[in-house]
Amino acid sequence: MPPASTAATLPTLRWIGEIDGCLALIDQTLLPVECREIECRTAEATWEAIKSLRVRGAPAIGVAAAYGVCLGIQSVRDRPEAELFARLSKVCDYLATSRPTAVNLFWALDRMRRTGESLRGKTPVAEIAARLLAEARAIEEEDRRMCRAIGRHGAELFADNSGVLTHCNAGGLATADYGTALAVIFAAHEAGKRLHVFADETRPLLQGARLTAWELLQRGIETTLICDSMAAQVMREGRIAAVIVGADRITANGDTANKIGTYSVAVLARHHQIPFYVAAPSSTFDFSIASGVEIPIEHRNPQEVTHGFGRQTAPTGVAVYNPAFDVTPAELIAAFVTERGVIRPPYLEYLRILREPN
Amino acid sequence: MPPASTAATLPTLRWIGEIDGCLALIDQTLLPVECREIECRTAEATWEAIKSLRVRGAPAIGVAAAYGVCLGIQSVRDRPEAELFARLSKVCDYLATSRPTAVNLFWALDRMRRTGESLRGKTPVAEIAARLLAEARAIEEEDRRMCRAIGRHGAELFADNSGVLTHCNAGGLATADYGTALAVIFAAHEAGKRLHVFADETRPLLQGARLTAWELLQRGIETTLICDSMAAQVMREGRIAAVIVGADRITANGDTANKIGTYSVAVLARHHQIPFYVAAPSSTFDFSIASGVEIPIEHRNPQEVTHGFGRQTAPTGVAVYNPAFDVTPAELIAAFVTERGVIRPPYLEYLRILREPN
Numbered sequence: 001m002p003p004a005s006t007a008a009t010l011p012t013l014r015w016i017g018e019i020d021g022c023l024a025l026i027d028q029t030l031l032p033v034e035c036r037e038i039e040c041r042t043a044e045a046t047w048e049a050i051k052s053l054r055v056r057g058a059p060a061i062g063v064a065a066a067y068g069v070c071l072g073i074q075s076v077r078d079r080p081e082a083e084l085f086a087r088l089s090k091v092c093d094y095l096a097t098s099r100p101t102a103v104n105l106f107w108a109l110d111r112m113r114r115t116g117e118s119l120r121g122k123t124p125v126a127e128i129a130a131r132l133l134a135e136a137r138a139i140e141e142e143d144r145r146m147c148r149a150i151g152r153h154g155a156e157l158f159a160d161n162s163g164v165l166t167h168c169n170a171g172g173l174a175t176a177d178y179g180t181a182l183a184v185i186f187a188a189h190e191a192g193k194r195l196h197v198f199a200d201e202t203r204p205l206l207q208g209a210r211l212t213a214w215e216l217l218q219r220g221i222e223t224t225l226i227c228d229s230m231a232a233q234v235m236r237e238g239r240i241a242a243v244i245v246g247a248d249r250i251t252a253n254g255d256t257a258n259k260i261g262t263y264s265v266a267v268l269a270r271h272h273q274i275p276f277y278v279a280a281p282s283s284t285f286d287f288s289i290a291s292g293v294e295i296p297i298e299h300r301n302p303q304e305v306t307h308g309f310g311r312q313t314a315p316t317g318v319a320v321y322n323p324a325f326d327v328t329p330a331e332l333i334a335a336f337v338t339e340r341g342v343i344r345p346p347y348l349e350y351l352r353i354l355r356e357p358n
Numbered sequence: 359m360p361p362a363s364t365a366a367t368l369p370t371l372r373w374i375g376e377i378d379g380c381l382a383l384i385d386q387t388l389l390p391v392e393c394r395e396i397e398c399r400t401a402e403a404t405w406e407a408i409k410s411l412r413v414r415g416a417p418a419i420g421v422a423a424a425y426g427v428c429l430g431i432q433s434v435r436d437r438p439e440a441e442l443f444a445r446l447s448k449v450c451d452y453l454a455t456s457r458p459t460a461v462n463l464f465w466a467l468d469r470m471r472r473t474g475e476s477l478r479g480k481t482p483v484a485e486i487a488a489r490l491l492a493e494a495r496a497i498e499e500e501d502r503r504m505c506r507a508i509g510r511h512g513a514e515l516f517a518d519n520s521g522v523l524t525h526c527n528a529g530g531l532a533t534a535d536y537g538t539a540l541a542v543i544f545a546a547h548e549a550g551k552r553l554h555v556f557a558d559e560t561r562p563l564l565q566g567a568r569l570t571a572w573e574l575l576q577r578g579i580e581t582t583l584i585c586d587s588m589a590a591q592v593m594r595e596g597r598i599a600a601v602i603v604g605a606d607r608i609t610a611n612g613d614t615a616n617k618i619g620t621y622s623v624a625v626l627a628r629h630h631q632i633p634f635y636v637a638a639p640s641s642t643f644d645f646s647i648a649s650g651v652e653i654p655i656e657h658r659n660p661q662e663v664t665h666g667f668g669r670q671t672a673p674t675g676v677a678v679y680n681p682a683f684d685v686t687p688a689e690l691i692a693a694f695v696t697e698r699g700v701i702r703p704p705y706l707e708y709l710r711i712l713r714e715p716n
Binding site for chain 1 (some may be wrong): 391557558559564568575581583584590591618621622628631668669671672673675680681
């Protein structure tokens with residue numbers, strides 16, 4: 001295992017070596033106290049890293065899963081075509097069970113599966129694994145470009161010298177690089193705008209405190225950490241000009257699944273007449289689902305709430321409700337910031353554009 | 359120190375012995391893992407217990423402070439009258455510095471001071487300490503009766519088989535006995551109504567998880583613990599018919615200071631058209647203040663947010679905003695439940711009634 005390092009030198013995830021290489025990723029469960037990489041050498045290790053939130057954030061999960069497919073077929077890459085494709089299909093099915101809500105996971109796995117199918121019977125078996133690795137690398141590279149484009153398009157939304165609130169982590173750690181919601185903040189900051197960011201700590205797993213505050217400080221952006229219950233108060237004090245969050249899945253009508261607590265922030269923003277923005281790449285849009293009620297919501301272990309940080313903080317035996325996500329209805333969203341531009345209501349019209357090929 | 363015990367056998371606080379006795383109170387910072395009393399033998403120990411939240415909740419703070427006055431004058435109770443009264447005044451001023459927001463603290467201290475003054479020059483010095491102890495006991499006893507009356511008046515607000523959400527702890531642990539917001543739930547439960555209570559965990563200090571969930575389970579009431587950020591979601595799912603909370607100070611126009619996050623819940627309740635109730639004794643009403651903007655808000659140690667669970671969960675050096683309270687404007691409050699009855703808008707008219715002697 002490589003030694004602990006600073007984030008500046010480590011990307012969220014990276015493929016090490018060539019076709020027989022491995023996936024290295026920052027173990028985000030150790031942040032902010034320690035920034036250390038782990039190496040996934042099997043599809044199972046990748047599944048565990050996604051399930052345990054060592055890598056999290058919808059776009060980053062997609063990239064990790066694509067590399068997980070490459071790991072899953074390593075041992076059969078010189079076997080007969082039928083065997084290779086049987087394994088490819090099995091590995092994709094398996095990785096899809098790691099987390100149910102973020103659509104980028106399924107999108108990336110579909111893409112790997114389709115890439116494989118497109119080569120079947122046409123390409124020498126010996127080359128297929130290399131082509132799949134190239135596809136995973138392409139997904140990663142596109143994610144980087146997408147993040148930069150989201151930042152570029154969204155930066156105009158923030159005025160100089162203004163306060164921005166964000167929830168959970170939609171930063172560089174949630175993507176291959178640079179982030180989605182935080183990309184907009186980073187791009188505005190790089191364009192010379194002075195922003196003051198309020199980061200919701202984001203219970204139960206504190207991605208806002210552990211990851212977002214850490215990323216913002218690393219880039220020298222003024223940051224104040226608050227508990228989720230304080231967002232309404234800072235809004236009331238007039239300290240927030242805009243809210244921006246990421247997304248795990250956006251349905252055809254614009255309803256948006258994101259980290260639990262996002263819906264709460266959206267309602268509070270509406271009450272205080274503050275615009276609420278969602279930043280996400282087009283791979284987060286799921287046009288197969290008409291509205292948010294159809295999105296499967298992951299429910300996580302009650303111990304995340306009752307024993308959040310290694311200590312019991314609730315009475316033994318209490319029932320716990322611990323959904324990982326909620327759905328913000330489209331009518332509370334002022335605009336989507338995508339790699340293709342800022343999309344404002346009415347969404348039904350504009351979202352149709354995203355369905356078309358780039 | 360007495361051995362750890364179960365709550366059923368221990369009141370929130372109690373005076374042990376007579377005039378040279380001491381104040382025993384459950385150290386609430388140890389709950390829910392351990393239910394243990396500590397004994398305060400000085401005003402300083404009482405101040406520390408209030409400041410450190412070993413005893414908390416506006417009514418309980420008032421009772422504890424009254425007993426703290428008795429402890430503070432123990433050593434001078436046989437001294438000349440001038441010396442006794444000088445100490446009484448000093449002890450009251452000192453205890454008032456323990457926490458700035460809950461008005462019951464100042465109300466109880468004023469009452470002790472006024473009781474002392476009414477005896478000055480009329481009562482043998484040797485009797486004054488005993489009369490002050492009797493006054494503290496009266497404050498405690500009135501608090502018990504008040505809680506029961508609040509429960510009785512409020513129980514009608516909840517329908518059978520309905521969901522109720524509460525924030526922080528306004529239960530038996532926040533009062534001498536039985537609670538304010540939880541008193542209403544307890545009384546409805548005792549009247550045979552089946553309630554399902556959702557308890558906000560209440561970051562940063564988790565009074566909802568540690569204290570409210572514990573009290574509700576002890577009384578056999580169906581309870582589900584949620585993170586503060588999940589309240590909006592359970593409301594949206596139609597699982598909440600009413601919200602009820604306690605209060606630390608209510609101004610002449612009905613604006614209400616209570617634990618940080620209360621305002622957030624009130625806004626969310628309004629958005630979901632759920633009635634939001636505040637339960638508090640008349641000692642919580644501060645008619646000397648016209649509206650909520652004048653209430654001093656206590657700001658607490660950033661470490662409550664960054665090292666909340668005994669472990670560092672935020673990057674070193676991040677700024678933290680940690681107000682202990684927020685103010686819910688009167689227009690978001692459907693009714694106040696007091697020991698004199700349920701008060702509904704328009705408040706200006708009805709609150710006037712509370713100013714009159716009982």
